[in-house]
Amino acid sequence: MTDAAGTHQRFTEYYGHAPVGVWSAPGRVNLIGEHTDYNDGxxxxxxxxxxxxxxxxxxxxxxxxxxxxxxxxxxxxxxDDLAPHAVDGWAAYPLGVTWALGRFGADLAHVRGVDLYITSDVPVGAGLSSSAALESAVALALDEHWGLGLDRPTLAKVGQLAENEVVGAPTGILDQSATLLSEPDAAVFLDCRSLDAEVIPLRFAAEGLTLVVIDTKVEHAHATGGYAARRASCEAGATALGVPALRDLRVEDLDRAQAVLDDETFRRVRHVVTEDRRVLDTVRTLREHGPGAIGSLLDASHASMRDDFEITVPEIDLAVETARAAGAIGARMTGGGFGGSAIALVADDRVDEVTSAVRAAFAEHGFGAPVIFTEQPSAGARRDA
Known part of the structure; x- marks a missing residue:
C-alpha cells in the first residue's frame, strides 16, 4: 500500500526499526506556462x-x-563524500537534495546521517514531475529533521539545484515550486524571476469541470538532448536580442525578433513570449470569468508547443485533437515534452465520452493504450506522520 502508513511499515521492515517521521510531496500538472520557467517567466x-x-x-x-x-x-x-558526480541513477535525486542543502546553508559537517525509504504512486516518465515530488519530499524531511529552518521557496531552489547539478537535467523551478507551494482547489501563479507566488482558486468542481489527464505512456527524460537544446535556443535568442531573459520581451517585440533571428530560434522565442502572455491571460480570465473560459488559451498553448517549440509527439497531438473533438473545453500537452501527458478540461458529463474517444483513437492509429485518469488540484508537500 502506497501511503504514509505503508511507507512507515516498509521502512520498519527494511531497516529493522521505526522511522522518526514520514513526509510526502505530490506530482503536479502544469495548467499552462511551458518552458517559461528557465526564461524567468x-x-x-x-x-x-x-x-x-x-x-x-x-x-x-x-x-x-x-x-x-x-x-x-x-x-x-x-x-563527506557527497558531490555532484558521486551518485547516479535514481539515488541521484534524494542524495542530490542532501548535497544541495549544503549549498543553501546546511552544515553537513555537523549533522548525523539518516536512513530513508521512498515509495511513490506518481507515474514516472508521464510529465507529472515524479522527480520533483521525490526531491521536495526529501528536502522537507531533511529540513525538519536537521532543524535547518529553510522556507519553501528556498527548498524549491534546493530541488532545482539537485536536478541541475547532480541529475544533470537543465530544468527550471516550476516543478519544485508546484509540489511545495500548492493548495487544494487552486494553482500556483509563480513569477520565476522574483519567485513571488500567489495561490489562485481554480473552482473546477464548483463549475462542474474535471481535469482529465491522458498519459500517453511515451516516456521522456529531461536529462536527454531535446530539452537542453530548447533551453540553449532560448538563451541564444535572449543574447541576440540584448535582453537578460526572454521574460523581458513582449509580444510587440516579436517583429523585431523575427528580423534578427534565424527561423528556428525565432519560433522558439515566439513560443516563450506568447506563452508568458497566455499565463497572464489565464490568471486574469479565471478571476474575471471562471475556469470555463480558459479553453482557448489551453488550445493556443498546445499549438505553440507543437508548431513553434516542436516538443510534442504524435500520440500527444492525437490525444489533444481527439479530446477537443469529443467536447473538451480545451486541451494541451503538459510538462517538458517529447512524450508524457496531455490534459483536457472537460465538463463533468462529458468525461466518459472524451475518455472513450481518446482510447478508440489510439487503437485506430496503432498506438499503445493510454492511461487516462481525472485529477482535482490537491495539497502540496507536508509531514504525514
Missing amino acids: FVFPFAIAERTWVALGDRHDRVVRVATSFAPDAVEIHL
Missing part, C-alpha cells in the same frame, strides 16, 4: 493527488542510506 501549475512518500530514520554515524520500493538495492554514501 510565468507558470501556473497545481499539485495532483498522487504523491511520493519518504520515511526518515536517524543514524549515529554520518552515512546517508536510501532505499526504495522501486529498486532492489539500497545506496549509501558518507556525508
Whole structure:
C-alpha cells in the first residue's frame, strides 16, 4: 500500500526499526506556462493527488542510506563524500537534495546521517514531475529533521539545484515550486524571476469541470538532448536580442525578433513570449470569468508547443485533437515534452465520452493504450506522520 502508513511499515521492515517521521510531496500538472520557467517567466501549475512518500530514520554515524520500493538495492554514501558526480541513477535525486542543502546553508559537517525509504504512486516518465515530488519530499524531511529552518521557496531552489547539478537535467523551478507551494482547489501563479507566488482558486468542481489527464505512456527524460537544446535556443535568442531573459520581451517585440533571428530560434522565442502572455491571460480570465473560459488559451498553448517549440509527439497531438473533438473545453500537452501527458478540461458529463474517444483513437492509429485518469488540484508537500 502506497501511503504514509505503508511507507512507515516498509521502512520498519527494511531497516529493522521505526522511522522518526514520514513526509510526502505530490506530482503536479502544469495548467499552462511551458518552458517559461528557465526564461524567468510565468507558470501556473497545481499539485495532483498522487504523491511520493519518504520515511526518515536517524543514524549515529554520518552515512546517508536510501532505499526504495522501486529498486532492489539500497545506496549509501558518507556525508563527506557527497558531490555532484558521486551518485547516479535514481539515488541521484534524494542524495542530490542532501548535497544541495549544503549549498543553501546546511552544515553537513555537523549533522548525523539518516536512513530513508521512498515509495511513490506518481507515474514516472508521464510529465507529472515524479522527480520533483521525490526531491521536495526529501528536502522537507531533511529540513525538519536537521532543524535547518529553510522556507519553501528556498527548498524549491534546493530541488532545482539537485536536478541541475547532480541529475544533470537543465530544468527550471516550476516543478519544485508546484509540489511545495500548492493548495487544494487552486494553482500556483509563480513569477520565476522574483519567485513571488500567489495561490489562485481554480473552482473546477464548483463549475462542474474535471481535469482529465491522458498519459500517453511515451516516456521522456529531461536529462536527454531535446530539452537542453530548447533551453540553449532560448538563451541564444535572449543574447541576440540584448535582453537578460526572454521574460523581458513582449509580444510587440516579436517583429523585431523575427528580423534578427534565424527561423528556428525565432519560433522558439515566439513560443516563450506568447506563452508568458497566455499565463497572464489565464490568471486574469479565471478571476474575471471562471475556469470555463480558459479553453482557448489551453488550445493556443498546445499549438505553440507543437508548431513553434516542436516538443510534442504524435500520440500527444492525437490525444489533444481527439479530446477537443469529443467536447473538451480545451486541451494541451503538459510538462517538458517529447512524450508524457496531455490534459483536457472537460465538463463533468462529458468525461466518459472524451475518455472513450481518446482510447478508440489510439487503437485506430496503432498506438499503445493510454492511461487516462481525472485529477482535482490537491495539497502540496507536508509531514504525514
